Amino acid sequence: MSEASGAGPVARAGGPGLPAEARAAIERLRPRYPTAEALLLPALHVAQAAWGGWLPDAAIQAVAAELGLAPARVYGVVTFYDLFHQRPVGRHRIRVCTNLPCALRGGGEILDAVRGTLGVDEGEVTADGRCSFVHFECLGACEAAPMMMVDDRYHGKLTPAGARRIVEELD
Amino acid sequence: MAFEPVLTRNLGNPAVLAVDGYRAAGGYRALAKALAMDPAEVIEVVKASGLRGRGGAGFPAGVKWGFIPKETESPKYLVCNADESEPGTFKDRILMESDPHQLIEGCAICCWAVGASTCYVYIRGEYVEPADILERAIAEAYEKGILGASVLGSGFRLDMYVHRGAGAYICGEETGMLESLEGKRGQPRVKPPFPAIVGAFGAPTVINNVETLCNVPHIVERGADWFRAIGSDERNTGPKLYCVSGHVERPGAYEFPIGVTLDELVERAGGIYRGRALKAYIPGGASAAILPAETSHLKMDFDTLAQAGSMLGSAAVIVMDETTCLVRATLRLAKFFNHESCGQCTPCREGTNWTEMVLARIEAGAAAAGDADLILRLTRNMTGTALCPLADAAVGPIRSLVENFRDEVDAHVRERRCPLPARPFFGNGGSS
Numbered sequence A: 001m002s003e004a005s006g007a008g009p010v011a012r013a014g015g016p017g018l019p020a021e022a023r024a025a026i027e028r029l030r031p032r033y034p035t036a037e038a039l040l041l042p043a044l045h046v047a048q049a050a051w052g053g054w055l056p057d058a059a060i061q062a063v064a065a066e067l068g069l070a071p072a073r074v075y076g077v078v079t080f081y082d083l084f085h086q087r088p089v090g091r092h093r094i095r096v097c098t099n100l101p102c103a104l105r106g107g108g109e110i111l112d113a114v115r116g117t118l119g120v121d122e123g124e125v126t127a128d129g130r131c132s133f134v135h136f137e138c139l140g141a142c143e144a145a146p147m148m149m150v151d152d153r154y155h156g157k158l159t160p161a162g163a164r165r166i167v168e169e170l171d
Numbered sequence B: 001m002a003f004e005p006v007l008t009r010n011l012g013n014p015a016v017l018a019v020d021g022y023r024a025a026g027g028y029r030a031l032a033k034a035l036a037m038d039p040a041e042v043i044e045v046v047k048a049s050g051l052r053g054r055g056g057a058g059f060p061a062g063v064k065w066g067f068i069p070k071e072t073e074s075p076k077y078l079v080c081n082a083d084e085s086e087p088g089t090f091k092d093r094i095l096m097e098s099d100p101h102q103l104i105e106g107c108a109i110c111c112w113a114v115g116a117s118t119c120y121v122y123i124r125g126e127y128v129e130p131a132d133i134l135e136r137a138i139a140e141a142y143e144k145g146i147l148g149a150s151v152l153g154s155g156f157r158l159d160m161y162v163h164r165g166a167g168a169y170i171c172g173e174e175t176g177m178l179e180s181l182e183g184k185r186g187q188p189r190v191k192p193p194f195p196a197i198v199g200a201f202g203a204p205t206v207i208n209n210v211e212t213l214c215n216v217p218h219i220v221e222r223g224a225d226w227f228r229a230i231g232s233d234e235r236n237t238g239p240k241l242y243c244v245s246g247h248v249e250r251p252g253a254y255e256f257p258i259g260v261t262l263d264e265l266v267e268r269a270g271g272i273y274r275g276r277a278l279k280a281y282i283p284g285g286a287s288a289a290i291l292p293a294e295t296s297h298l299k300m301d302f303d304t305l306a307q308a309g310s311m312l313g314s315a316a317v318i319v320m321d322e323t324t325c326l327v328r329a330t331l332r333l334a335k336f337f338n339h340e341s342c343g344q345c346t347p348c349r350e351g352t353n354w355t356e357m358v359l360a361r362i363e364a365g366a367a368a369a370g371d372a373d374l375i376l377r378l379t380r381n382m383t384g385t386a387l388c389p390l391a392d393a394a395v396g397p398i399r400s401l402v403e404n405f406r407d408e409v410d411a412h413v414r415e416r417r418c419p420l421p422a423r424p425f426f427g428n429g430g431s432s
Helices: A020-032 A037-050 A057-067 A071-080 A107-118 A160-168 B019-024 B029-035 B039-049 B061-066 B091-098 B100-114 B128-143 B174-181 B210-222 B224-228 B262-268 B302-307 B326-340 B346-363 B371-382 B390-404 B406-415
Strands: A092-097 A131-136 A148-150 A153-155 B077-082 B118-123 B159-164 B205-209 B231-233 B239-246 B252-257 B278-282 B316-321
Touching (some): A020 A037, A107 A160, B077 B100, B091 B210, B091 B239, B100 B205, B252 B262, B262 B278, B262 B316, B346 B371, B371 B390, B371 B406
Parallel strands (some): B077 B118
Antiparallel strands (some): A092 A148, B278 B316
């Protein structure tokens, strides 16, 4: 199936398919569900991490093959959810909340500060591959507004200067 | 007598993250008590308590449990809704982070009551740290014999798994959540059949919010009468976490008997931001109608807020002071609903798009004559015409803007600009 992929296989330990450790991680989850299809979201999370934070066609094909699903079905799911990406992302992924509770406390200014610090537009990756950012809907931490998410961590009670410092200190 | 926190009593006591610490604080006694009761008796206690769902709809939890068929060979499921995505809501995250075993205990009691032997906690994908905390707590609960082959040695088998979402507000809707759990796009199902009959994987399923389930151990341990004595009246019982955000000095989740007023909440949160005056507030998350300052004395419970034309929802209280442009605030919510509409039903897909567009031109000083009435017509066509409540949710704040704050909308249209002296939020970056 991977031969059919336009993106070309990504060099990984396990060849063009899923890396062995990703396959093992998915297998460990299999007994939790009565159907293979229910493994799709967990498997896509695993695959996305294995492919550096996004899902090229090869990753989608590999997950489809692993779970015995039609690739179109997997595409349909990938395009539905905001946390699955079909374009490359930075090594660090920044999500700035701009929904109302954060906006009331200056979330827009935090977004401006992040944009200004990185010098790229939303959804683009810095030239060194280090960072990408997007504005995001409510992340459920309004007590700490304005806030943003960097990779898996929440940072709250931000000022524009504080947000800039956090972004600059990312390796 | 001063109200003693129930749900957040262990806040600030990290020992309860471990089973021993949770037990030392009185934990897992309720589960032992429930296992010694007949399951039907447990359902009766929860019914008698009057506990209503804390996720937004306020449906009586015990009644929902009672819908699960008893005489069936089919497996049954509990799906705990931890998809907390309603803008302004963060209580479930705090409950899971600070006291994960309270949730596990509530889930286990529910499973015993309805005869489910598998529980999925569907947690929003962004909650990576809360999911890790919960995973660790579940793993320890298995080690200590609280979950697994024989819950507390009772012979009752229960498996509990954390299932991560992937960023979609609609998956907080119960049938959208089931679709997502099954590995599909999170598009809500046609009801009936209701999940109690045909739910996860075609089997009878209870879906309850995190906070709802966290109430359950306390009800079982202290009794329905104790629970009913907390709150505003017979239909609005128990403790409640209110998420206070926006223009207050100390935003946070505050626990009160259900039916606290906005005035009391604002006082607890240190007053309105920088000593300004209150202008408006949203009592129940982005889906609730915006209420004017004059209503700040109302009891914030299910029925009082419904009578006032709004709703308790998830009790996400977004406070806006006198400097807030309500057209702009509502536009931000309209953008949210437009982004989150799953696109399945035409009135929602088109309606959320149109309402955002019309609000955007009013806000930008480019309104056409009659735009305020156009918004009212659009919201009428979106009400009750879609499969799930998302369109009705979008209508909540948008219609209330025109109905409750007509002068401010008309001033935008007439003066072709925001009539307020400054626009204090979004800074210079209106791009979001």
